[in-house]
Amino acid sequence: MKTKQKTVRISIIGFGYVGNGVAEVIRRKREAIASKYGIDLKVVGIADLKGVIADEQGLSEEAIQALKAGKNQGDMTGLELIRDIEHEVMVETTPTNVETGEPGLTHIITALDSGRHVVTSNKGPIARDYRMLMDLAAKRGRELKFEASVGGAMPIISLVQDNLAGNDVTSIKGILNGTCNYILTRMADENLPYEHVLKEAQEIGIAETDPTKDVEGVDTAVKLVILANSVFGMNATYKDVTVKGITEITLDALKLADDAGYVIKLIGDVDSDGRLEVAPRLVPKDDPLNVCGTLNVATIKTDLAGEITVIGKGAGPIEAASTVLSDIIGLYS
Amino acid sequence: MKVSMSIELKDIPGQLVLALQPISDFGGNIRSVVHHRDKKTPSGRIPLQLVLEIEDRNLSVLVERLKERGVNVVRIGEERLMDSMVVLLIGHIVHSDIRETIDSIDSTGFAEVVELSLSMPGVDLKSSASVTISAVGTEELKDALAILEAAAEKKGIMVIASI
Numbered sequence: 001m002k003t004k005q006k007t008v009r010i011s012i013i014g015f016g017y018v019g020n021g022v023a024e025v026i027r028r029k030r031e032a033i034a035s036k037y038g039i040d041l042k043v044v045g046i047a048d049l050k051g052v053i054a055d056e057q058g059l060s061e062e063a064i065q066a067l068k069a070g071k072n073q074g075d076m077t078g079l080e081l082i083r084d085i086e087h088e089v090m091v092e093t094t095p096t097n098v099e100t101g102e103p104g105l106t107h108i109i110t111a112l113d114s115g116r117h118v119v120t121s122n123k124g125p126i127a128r129d130y131r132m133l134m135d136l137a138a139k140r141g142r143e144l145k146f147e148a149s150v151g152g153a154m155p156i157i158s159l160v161q162d163n164l165a166g167n168d169v170t171s172i173k174g175i176l177n178g179t180c181n182y183i184l185t186r187m188a189d190e191n192l193p194y195e196h197v198l199k200e201a202q203e204i205g206i207a208e209t210d211p212t213k214d215v216e217g218v219d220t221a222v223k224l225v226i227l228a229n230s231v232f233g234m235n236a237t238y239k240d241v242t243v244k245g246i247t248e249i250t251l252d253a254l255k256l257a258d259d260a261g262y263v264i265k266l267i268g269d270v271d272s273d274g275r276l277e278v279a280p281r282l283v284p285k286d287d288p289l290n291v292c293g294t295l296n297v298a299t300i301k302t303d304l305a306g307e308i309t310v311i312g313k314g315a316g317p318i319e320a321a322s323t324v325l326s327d328i329i330g331l332y333s
Numbered sequence: 334m335k336v337s338m339s340i341e342l343k344d345i346p347g348q349l350v351l352a353l354q355p356i357s358d359f360g361g362n363i364r365s366v367v368h369h370r371d372k373k374t375p376s377g378r379i380p381l382q383l384v385l386e387i388e389d390r391n392l393s394v395l396v397e398r399l400k401e402r403g404v405n406v407v408r409i410g411e412e413r414l415m416d417s418m419v420v421l422l423i424g425h426i427v428h429s430d431i432r433e434t435i436d437s438i439d440s441t442g443f444a445e446v447v448e449l450s451l452s453m454p455g456v457d458l459k460s461s462a463s464v465t466i467s468a469v470g471t472e473e474l475k476d477a478l479a480i481l482e483a484a485a486e487k488k489g490i491m492v493i494a495s496i
């Protein structure tokens with residue numbers, strides 16, 4: 001236990017599922033984190049389309065609830081919050097835009113320029129402008145952490161950078177999209193056609209109303225780009241990825257795969273030779289990559305440690321927020 | 334070509350080197366050596382199972398050389414189609430002439446389509462097929478897959494390969 005407390009003031013920009021989750025895990029874990037790591041986490045500002053609230057002493061639960069209900073809108077903008085309210089860490093959890101990276105990109109640049117560390121779950125800016133953002137962070141002497149942008153609760157980037165330090169990673173392949181995995185698992189288990197399972201997934205909130213980014217493999221490809229750049233030191237963009245989605249997968253194909261001892265999974269595959277590919281692949285039933293439902297999984301191949309496989313929940317507000325929280329704590333320990 | 338060979342060695346020191354040296358002398362590449370010490374022959378020799386790659390024309394001279402050295406060559410067999418993989422195809426497989434696609438692999442001489450299961454749900458619907466390809470080695474198997482992928486791409490057929 002550490003006795004000296006350091007106060008860490010946090011802003012949350014983008015108050016959707018993940019942003020809410022971050023506020024929730026900080027509320028739940030604040031005391032435990034203070035006693036274990038000696039840091040007192042304090043949310044001092046939240047910005048969302050509904051409005052912006054700030055309090056340098058720490059936001060009250062009432063103020064947060066009022067923002068969620070659409071009341072109590074301040075007249076400050078999100079960028080003003082990032083720039084003008086004193087705080088240490090900006091948590092960026094706005095929705096991903098693969099093409100422009102916005103609005104996350106501007107938020108991150110502004111935060112680094114204002115001397116804040118940045119922790120984000122937003123794939124867009126990291127996939128699109130990784131090198132520029134890392135250079136900026138280095139120039140400002142701040143850190144940019146983005147573990148939550150790949151694989152939700154499943155640790156890959158910190159696993160490679162910290163625990164597997166000293167290893168050369170030769171490839172990473174895995175299931176990085178829970179929606180596709182859910183659809184393929186349901187189709188195979190229940191013998192239901194693609195369209196049917198997709199509708200079902202939309203009804204229970206596993207697939208979005210516009211599922212294109214998930215089922216066409218775009219989401220997996222963007223995560224692969226982040227891994228390529230952060231783990232393999234490439235300077236890749238989305239255009240460098242060969243992408244095939246799961247929309248063409250037939251029930252017959254799943255049955256034929258089953259007969260031959262395989263399952264079909266949407267696999268993202270990146271290796272040190274610069275190959276970046278997203279495609280449905282046959283996975284032997286006894287391979288560790290054969291995980292079901294919405295789970296994510298990745299097998300990291302290294303020169304010294306051999307193959308390491310991690311499995312975890314790829315989505316969910318609390319799960320993703322747990323990764324953001326780990327990144328925040330990582331800044332101070 | 335890939336050859337499997339069963340030989341028998343005397344149970345005295347230096348016999349393994351005696352048997353393997355000529356293989357490298359003739360430019361052969363040893364892929365596998367299994368020593369059956371537990372299965373001694375009645376004459377007290379030790380059986381050895383070898384898999385090697387060697388030029389066709391060098392094989393008979395190699396066997397001669399081994400015999401000269403006192404190595405019993407019990408059996409020689411050309412080992413074909415060592416590796417295989419399953420690949421799925423989805424698309425208008427039959428309409429786009431799957432025969433031609435299979436021929437393109439069979440005609441390589443190093444790979445063959447050894448099994449094909451086809452599922453055709455309806456005339457206008459896409460069919461699915463599982464294809465088992467065997468080849469003489471891992472590299473050849475990769476080449477065969479590349480041939481299949483190129484043919485499939487031309488015909489708008491999706492290929493699902495193994496990880």
